[in-house]
């Protein structure tokens with residue numbers, strides 16, 4: 001069977017959906033083929049017995065610049081987290097909030113007990129610089145690893161190990177902090193400028209909102225693409241002839257479809273979901289381990305931010321571990337008892353979600369976080385491996401790839 005259209009988009013994650021939105025707006029005929037049975041790729045939610053279980057703990061940052069083009073975040077009915085973090089250190093639970101976002105945090109922002117006053121002032125200067133300098137300037141600064149950049153900012157070993165490594169390892173899904181300092185700068189920028197939230201219907205509401213304006217009959221689910229070539233895409237149902245192909249699949253699948261692409265290493269992430277009869281904290285805030293035990297990256301009561309994540313009378317706790325080796329649930333539960341400083345014996349383990357290919361590694365050099373999306377002969381590539389490894393990176397890469405397609409079609 002031979003079908004025809006102008007552009008075939010392969011992959012219905014955020015990158016593919018963003019590409020479809022731009023092509024649709026331009027009035028160019030397109031079709032999207034998704035291998036799975038739902039859109040959204042790595043951003044997915046399962047509703048199980050009244051709980052919303054995201055495909056690994058993830059959040060939406062309202063400062064991502066590409067969101068505004070594609071959706072109205074107000075319609076996601078976001079429940080917000082405190083812009084800050086709690087640190088367990090011995091018997092103490094220390095609190096650091098972003099004074100720009102949480103003015104009532106006042107003196108507690110000082111986080112006495114972690115690092116020195118100089119550390120806190122230096123970190124505030126680093127975060128403020130990332131929030132206020134033009135992105136172009138941040139992305140043209142000398143590039144190194146995130147770990148080296150924190151050291152160069154004059155932060156002490158204690159401040160990095162007890163606060164920043166546990167916090168950032170969960171965000172970058174990289175315990176070594178080998179990620180590019182340019183990615184770190186953009187992460188700090190987003191945290192300083194935006195709010196962190198969860199859609200009332202789960203993270204899957206995000207790709208649903210991006211897909212919402214697209215005609216359903218142009219999107220095929222359960223339609224894995226076996227092969228791409230200039231002007232042709234091969235599916236189980238036959239070939240589709242086209243003028244351009246946008247390959248917007250995850251990095252391992254991209255390497256299979258486009259062998260000329262450099263292989264990208266992937267970081268793994270595992271989230272343990274527990275149900276508790278009482279919330280171990282009442283605040284919607286991330287808790288990290290300042291005791292350098294390194295088992296758990298972070299833990300958070302999701303239903304404190306978005307009560308729809310748990311049925312009435314229950315509370316949903318998500319605890320995440322970075323790296324390919326996931327500890328047993330009892331080992332994680334023991335850490336939770338220590339971190340929250342209370343018994344977890346009456347908690348129920350709901351499920352563990354392991355995502356081996358969660359995020360592409362982005363070591364230096366990443367330059368301006370814009371890898372080429374045009375491969376030549378009508379082939380284009382999008383996905384978080386072409387920009388920053390994030391929701392923002394995925395959306396921007398799709399938008400950029402569609403822009404490149406439009407330029408080529410108009411020129412041709």
Ligand SMILES: Cc1cc2nc3c(=O)[nH]c(=O)nc-3n(C[C@H](O)[C@H](O)[C@H](O)COP(=O)(O)OP(=O)(O)OC[C@H]3O[C@@H](n4cnc5c(N)ncnc54)[C@H](O)[C@@H]3O)c2cc1C
Pocket residue numbers: 010011012013014015016033034035036039040041042043055056057058059060223224225226248249250251253269355357358359382383384385389390391392393394
């Ligand atoms: C556990 C976890 C936590 C995260 N936390 C955050 C966070 O807090 N903040 C943040 O900004 N980002 C976070 N991310 C990253 C973010 O989710 C991803 O960067 C983004 O969703 C990637 O989108 P994508 O479109 O590039 O790729 P994907 O979402 O992987 O989409 C690719 C799509 O292509 C499809 N596909 C693959 N092969 C084929 C084929 N042959 N034919 C057709 N279709 C195919 C796949 O089924 C998939 O639907 C997290 C990711 C994970 C997994």
